[in-house]
Amino acid sequence: MSRVTRDISPLTTGRPACDDVGVKRATTVAAGVLTISAALIVAASVVDLQVPGEHRAATETDMAWTAGIPGLGLVIPGALLMRRLPGHPVAWVLCLSGLHWCLDGAAASWLAYATYTDRPGASFAFWIYQRLGASLLLWLPLLLLIYPSGRFPGGRWRIAGRASLALTGLLPAVVLFVPSAIAQARAGTPMPAAFEGLDLDPASFPLPAGWWEALLGTAWLTLPLGMIVPFLVVVRRYRGALGDDRLRMRWLLWAAVVDLLVMGSALVVPSISDIALGPAVGLTGAAIVVALVRPRLLDVDRLLGGTVLYGAMAITVLLVDALVLSLTGAFLGRRMPEQDAAVVAMLIVMLGYGPLRHRLWLAIRRFVLGLRDDPYRVVAGLAERLEQSSTASGELQAVAEAVARAFRSPYVAVEVDRPGGERVVAAYGEPSGPTEALPISYRGETVGRVVLPADGPRAALSAQDERLLGDMVRQAAVAARAAHLAQELQRSREQIVAAREEERRRLRRDLHDGLGPTLGGVGLRIDAARNMAARQPAEADKLLKQAREDVTAAVADVRRLVHDLRPPALDDVGLLGAVRQQAARLRAPGLTVTVDDAEGLDGLPAAVEVAAYRIASEALTNVARHARATSCRVRLVIEDGALVVEVTDDGVGIPAGTPSGVGLVSLRERAAELGGNFRIECPDGRGTVVRAELPMGVLV
Incomplete structure (x- = not known):
C-alpha cells in the first residue's frame, strides 16, 4: 500500500497552544512594527512635500509611497496573522519584509530631502536605500520556502533551500560592499551630482576592480538560479497537499497570478507600475493571511479562474491600446515633430479609437464569456427559439443551446423528470470534467435540472450572471412544463378518443352479441307459445317460462351495462351512501372503517361524483388488501370550490422507492382528468393518507 508523504503540517484556524505571555509579546511586537512602519511612511510623505520634482529627478529617488504602500500591504496582514497565530514564521516574514519596504521608502525620501536642504544623514540614507535595499530580494524566496507551515522542507530539499x-543573497551581499563607482559603471549611469560629497562607501572593500566586476556578474547570474528551488518546493508541496493544505497552496497560486498580471500590465503601460505595485503586494499579503487562517472563506478555485480570465482580457485590451497608440505615433512622427506627433496621436486615438474601445472590450468578453453582458438579448433570443420549436425535445434543446451560448459553456444539459421515473435530457456539447446541477422549479415543484461544468474560468458566475441564469432557468421551467402539458394533452386526447371508441365497441358487442339475440329468442318463444297455447297448453307454458328466464337475463345484462356507465348507488343513495356501502362490503380482519358525515354533496357534477366514488373505492380496497390497518377514515368535504376525498389509515404505510401500481396510477389519472391534484403521504413512516382534490367549477 503506497503512502503519500507531505512536509506541510496542518495549521490551526485559531490561536496555537502557547502561554498568554507569548501571545501578548507577539501582539505587542506586531503592533510596534505596524506603528513604526506607518510612522515612517507618514513622516516620509511629509518630507516628500518639501522636495521639488526637479531635484527628485536629479537624484533618481522614489517618493515614499512607492515603497511605503507595498510595505504597509505586508505589515498589516503580517500583524493580523501575528494576532491569530502568534509567533508563526510567516507572520514574522510579512512584518519584517513590510518594515524593510517602509524603511527603504523613508530612506529614499530623506536622501532627496537631505541633499536638497543640506541636512545630515544623507550618507546613511543612501546606504540604506542603495545598498541595504538590495536585500529586499531575499524575502520572497524565504517566504516560498517556509509557506505555509513556517518550516523549511525536510531532507535534501532543506539543503537545496538554504x-x-x-545564491539569492549573493547579490545583496556584493552590493553592500562594492564601491559605488564600480556599481555605477556597471549600471551604465553616472552618479548624480547631488551625491557629491557624501560618504557612499562606508563598508566597501579595496579589491581590484576586475574582482568586483566578476563578483557582480556572478551575483546577477545566480539571482534567477536562487528562485528555482523555492519554486520547485512550492510545486512539490502543491502536488502533495490535500484538504485545507491544498486550498492554502491555491491561495498562494492566486496571489502569484495577481502579481504576474500586474507585471504584465506594467510592461504594456509602464506608467502604472508604481501605482499597481502596492495593491498587488497588499492582495498577496491578504491572500496569505486568509489561506493560513480561513482557507475556506471564499471559493478560491472560482476566484482563481475569474482572475486569470478577466486579467488576460484586460491585458489584451491594454496591448491593443498600446499598439494603436504606437502605430499612430510612428505614422505621424515621420510627418511632424515628435512632440506634436505625440499630441496629435493622443487626440486621434481619443476621438477615433476611444469610442471603439468599449466595443472591443465587449467583443472580447463575448468571445470568452458569451452573451452574459446582454441579458435582454439572451432572454429574448431564448424566447424566440422556444417559439420556433414545435416539439418538446426541441424546446429543451433550445434552452440548452441558449445557456451554452450565453455563458460560453462547453457543456450544458437540461434534464426534465416525468412521472414514472422517465427523464428527458437535451444536451449541448460533451462534459470534460466534473459538473454541477441547478434545480429547475415550477410553482414550488422541482421538475428537472440544468447541468453545467463545475470547474473552469467560465464556471465563475457574478451576481448578475446568477440572476441571468435564474431567468433562463425559469424559462426552462416554463418550457419544460409547457412541453409536458402539451404531451399530456395530446396523450389525453388520444386516450379519450381510444376510450370512447373502445366503449362504443364494447356496448355494440354486448348489445349485438348478447342482449339482441336474447331478446330475439324471447320473441320467437312467445310466438311459439301462442301457436301452441290452444293445442298444447303445457308446452306453451314451458316456452313462456323459458322466455321469462331470458327476459330476466336480459334485464341483468342491461343493469350491468348501466352499472358500467355509472354506479347505480350514486343515484339510489348518493355519493356518501355509496361510499358507505362500499366500506361495508370490505372483508379485512380487525379493520374498522369510518365514513364522516358531510354536507353539501347533493347536486355534484356527475363526473366529480363518479371520480370521487372510484377513488374512495380503490383506496379502501388497497387498505383492506395491503395496509394491515386497524382503522380507516374516509372524509368527503367541499373546500375552495373542490371536492376533497381523503382516506387515512394507521397501517404499515408505503416503503420509500415502491413503484406505483396500476391502482394508484388509475387514481392519479382520475384526478388529473378533472384538472385536480392527487397525492399520497406516509406521515412519520407509518400509515397512509390518500388525498384527492377534484375541482367542480368548470364542470357545473
Missing part, C-alpha cells in the same frame, strides 16, 4: 537563499 543553498538557494545563499
